[in-house]
Amino acid sequence: xxxxxxxxxxxxxxxxxxxxxxxxxxxxxxxxxxxxxxxxxxxxxxxxxxxxxxxxxxxxxxxxxxxxxxxxxxxxxxxxxxxxxxxxxxxxxxxxxxxxxxxxxxxx
Numbered sequence: 340x341x342x343x344x345x346x347x348x349x350x351x352x353x354x355x356x357x358x359x360x361x362x363x364x365x366x367x368x369x370x371x372x373x374x375x376x377x378x379x380x381x382x383x384x385x386x387x388x389x390x391x392x393x394x395x396x397x398x399x400x401x402x403x404x405x406x407x408x409x410x411x412x413x414x415x416x417x418x419x420x421x422x423x424x425x426x427x428x429x430x431x432x433x434x435x436x437x438x439x440x441x442x443x444x445x446x447x
Contacts (some may be wrong), residue, residue: 347367351360383391 347364351363354360355363
């Protein structure tokens with residue numbers, strides 16, 4: 340028994356009796372021990388923090404890969420859209436060139 344338990348036991352022994360004081364101190368010690376064990380499980384150890392850092396680094400790397408992949412897909416889509424728009428306008432201009440040259444010729 341630690342000093343605080345002995346003091347508690349001595350105080351309770353005078354009021355409750357030897358057996359009751361002993362049983363109460365034992366029960367109290369057990370409950371306090373359980374609370375301490377529960378608190379230890381809730382706290383993070385250095386190993387837990389190290390594992391969490393490793394997991395976060397892996398997740399961060401995966402996120403970077405995903406972002407780069409979607410950026411590439413977006414760039415390819417933008418390039419395809421620009422090529423199609425340019426192609427569309429070039430076809431329109433190609434058909435308009437003879438019409439414009441006829442107007443210029445007939446105007447003289």
